[in-house]
Amino acid sequence: MARIHPNRFIEDExxxxxxxxxxxxxxxxxxxxxRNDFGEDLLVTFVEDGHHTxxxxxxxxxxxxxxxxxxxxxxxxxxHTKSWTGTNVPVVCVVYDPDLERLY
Numbered sequence: 001m002a003r004i005h006p007n008r009f010i011e012d013e014x015x016x017x018x019x020x021x022x023x024x025x026x027x028x029x030x031x032x033x034x035r036n037d038f039g040e041d042l043l044v045t046f047v048e049d050g051h052h053t054x055x056x057x058x059x060x061x062x063x064x065x066x067x068x069x070x071x072x073x074x075x076x077x078x079x080h081t082k083s084w085t086g087t088n089v090p091v092v093c094v095v096y097d098p099d100l101e102r103l104y
Contacts, residue, residue, distance in 0.1 A: 030042065057091070059093075
C-alpha cells in the first residue's frame with residue numbers, strides 16, 4: 001500500500017488558504033496542475049472594479065514549519081533562479097505556518 005507523505009495535507013491546506021485569500025478579494029486564481037508545476041503553484045489574475053486588469057502574478061506556495069527561521073520565513077530558490085528571474089510574470093513565494101495558522 002502506498003504511503004502518503006504527512007506534509008501533503010499541510011501543502012494542500014496552504015494552497016487552499018492562499019486561494020481563498022485572493023478569491024475573497026475578488027481576484028481570479030488558477031491552480032497549476034502538479035504535472036505542470038515547475039516552481040509555481042498558482043497564477044493570480046487581478047480584478048479591479050469587476051474588470052480583469054491584465055496583471056498576473058505566479059505564486060510558489062509552501063506549507064510547514066521547516067520554512068521558519070529564527071527571524072522570518074524562507075523559501076530556497078534552488079533550480080528556479082533562472083526561470084524566476086527571466087520571466088515577465090512576477091513570482092511571489094508564500095509560506096503557510098500550520099502551527100500559527102498564518103500566511104507569510
